[in-house]
Amino acid sequence: MKEWLTIAELAERTAIPEPSVRRYLKIFSDFFTYKGGSRGKRFEETAAKVLIRIKQLYDEGYQKEGIIGFLRKEFPMIISDDNVTDSENKDATPTLATVEDMEEIKQALAEQREFNKQQQEFNKVLIQKLSEQESYIKESLQKRDxxxxxxxRQGLKEQQAVSEMIAASVQEKKASTKRSFWQRLFGKGD
Known part of the structure; x- marks a missing residue:
């Protein structure tokens, strides 16, 4: 069964001052498994090994980034589940990533990159097809218009021609009506 230690117990086991233990736990939190809330937080017993290694690397003159590099090679990292809400996470223990997990993650990232590349190509083709379709629609609308x-225009010309014929017919009728009227009035024949 796993043993869970408080910060004071970790400081006692590692012979590292408690303020330094707190600082290491905060700075390198991805390498520590814990359970409980902020006041009652307890760390897995393997945290002592990580703390001792951190102190050793600081003593050798390494800075934070260099230490993180060593820790990544020597110890598993915590994988956090972003889908877990804070209320669900109170008693949850973070999961440590093993070397196999990291390889799976690398493989998944490579697959995701390949998928993204394929998706970009598909998007380019789709955009090209949509542009062609848009051009076709514009041309079709212009032709239809x-x-x-x-x-x-043709209908207007035909209407105008009909109107002119009607006007000429009316004009002729008026002219013929006028002659008839004059003829009747004066009784003259053509």
Missing amino acids: QQLIESM
Whole structure:
């Protein structure tokens, strides 16, 4: 069964001052498994090994980034579940990533990159097809509009011709009516 230690117990086991233990736990939190809330937080017993290694690396003159590099090679990292809400996470224990997990993550990232690349290619083709379709629609609408305008012009010309014929007919009728009237009035024949 796993043993869970408080910060004071970790400081006692590692012979590292408690303020330094707190600082290490905060700075390198991805390498520590814990349970409980902020006041009652307890760390897995393996935290002592990590703390001792951190102190050793600081003593050798390494800075935070260098220490993180060593820790990544030597110890598993915590994988956090972002889908867990804070109320669900009170008693949850973070999961440590093993070397196999990291390989799976690398593989998944490679697959995701390949998928993204394929998706980008698909998007390019789709955008090109949509542009072609948009051009076709614009051309079709222009042709239809031109045909409609031409049809309306033709209809207007026909209406105008009919109107002119009616006007001429009315004019003729008036002219013939006038002659008949004059003829009747004066009784003259053509």
